[in-house]
Amino acid sequence: MAGEDATVQLEKRNEEPLNYRDGNMSSQWKLNGNNLTNTSMVINPTSNSMVESLSCSSDSMADSFAPPIWNQPIIWQSLGYCDMNVKNNASTSNTLGNGTSIFGPVRSNAMLKGSTFLPDFPVMLPPSLPHFPADSGFIERAARFSCFGGGNFVDMMSPSESLNPYTGDSLEAFMGNGSKSLPAMQSQRHEINAIECSKEVSLPVELGTEGSLIKNDKMIENFPSSHDEAKYGIGVSAHESDEAKFSGSGFQEELDDAAGESSAKGLGSKKRKRTGQGTQINVNNGGRQLATESAKDQAEIQQQGDQNQALSKPGGNRDKSGSQGSDLPKEEYIHVRARRGQATNSHSLAERVRREKLSERMKFLQDLVPGCSKVTGKAVMLDEIINYVQSLQQQVEFLSMKLATVNPWLDFNIGGLVAKDLQTGTIQAVLPGLGSSSVPLQGSVNPQFSTVGGRLRESTSQVHCAWEDELHNIIQMGFNSNEPLNSQNLSGSPRLGHMKTEH
């Protein structure tokens, strides 16, 4: 009977791509919702049928129409989503299970719910899973959403300090895309957001971030002026063509492409970029893109990067010197001019500067923390950073334990180690100075030092002599000064001063 329903509805569905049934659906949804955790990471074979149905290829779906556990989880994973909005969707998912029993008028609703669900997938959460109307509109919206995720990632990189969440923006954008019933202005904004995130259009991800800025109530003042909206309009028309393209092709590939490209875009444009211009985007700039923006924009922003402490706007504002700590005892003022189309409120300018500083730092962190290049978004980045720091600390503990067991004397016979490893070259670069410096410490030098050295001398006499020479060579080569030979002198502050500037 389910199969019959499927066939019956398949015909209906050719107009409306999604297989949408009432009673079966809801129960199946709930079932699938429960299964989602298991299947979200795996391509459910039933989801393939869903894909087919989505692409309107009709009737490969037979009785085995199972509620579509959709490929979306995969997409989200490729996007590198993490647990974006677990709690959020947990609450909204309940409505999904119950409310989507009616197909037609609920299309927008389904879009809504689908949108709220989308972030959920990587987290494997929602108790119920709706069937997404697989019409072309949905496909493009989903694609947009995935792009938008990438776009919003950028925004997450440099969000406002109120941490405008990507999910919030994307959700709202998505909802705006899905249901035209939203209030007109809001939907416009949503549309703008959606359009921005479209990968097909050459619109920069920046638009997405700008759009997401809209969402942030703090940033309302920064909402682009009508001038920019006109540019967004250009994007809209450009996007329309993409939609047609979307609907035509296979759904899955599109989404995957979207995911890949959006993540690539997220990669390329980590920092939020102001889109003064319209269709052209500089996706690949780093933190200094402000220069390019100002080239196109009318206003300029002069920043000194990390050294900038305080911000002085036209009105003069609170100084941020304290945030830099001891790096710059004097307070320097950044002169910031409002970008074109942005509010000149001193607060917003200060916040913008702050955001940009933050995003710059996050960029550095991305370079440092392995595996962070794809993921942009404050919460996720912070997560990665936390994991990394924790793992480093644990490594220190573990290694110190290991050293304690390996070497019962606590005097590491560095000379011996160096001699040994000079052959292998492992510690060569690290320990040469120590090899010489440990010699003066005759008092506390490991008694084994001589024995080890002696043994080494027996086995590799030539190496030992060569070692001394090597050491000296290395010292002269690698070291800045000869003073490290004296282990008493450890201040070396003039050299250490160099390190402060490394970041």
Add this chain to the structure above:
Amino acid sequence: MKARMGNSMFLKHEFLKKWIKGLHIYSNFKKDMSILERKKAIKLSADVAIASTRNASTRWSRTVMANISKNETNKNKILVEQVFSDSGVIKKKASSGLMACRNRIKSKKILRRSHITQIRARKMGPHAVKASFIAKKLVKNRTQVLKNLVPGGENMDEISLIKETLDYIISLRVQVDVMRRLASAAEHSTKSL
């Protein structure tokens, strides 16, 4: 980044020197130690060494030094003072209190601002609040965790926290790298013995 690479080599040298020095001092103090004591000594001298490479210019290094001098016994204090012979540290310790105050004030401002945001967000509508609110909360939670992880990070605002984390990560990496090499070298040497 390239500057950083060159500097990291230098950092490693410095760290190793200081660390070895600390270890020597330790071994002078106490001849026989249990494994745990040894491990603690190793870790302690490593921490002191890596913190001292920063020359008290960063918050976390100052906090590490302060914690060590404060919590530990006499021997560690002497160790700290010997290894970290830079008098600038002590001066900076005094100023760190002031810094903490300033940062606390900053944090309060931020807190107040975020409260205002929340109130405004709540007025907007259920959808906006839910998504953004929860995401903000997520970030806030994680920031808090990070603050707990990075020594001395509790009172800092976000920007400086990230900066401190950067520095801390670099130093930790140096520490881990040198320790690992030393451990492997020691293993090789003991294997060959």
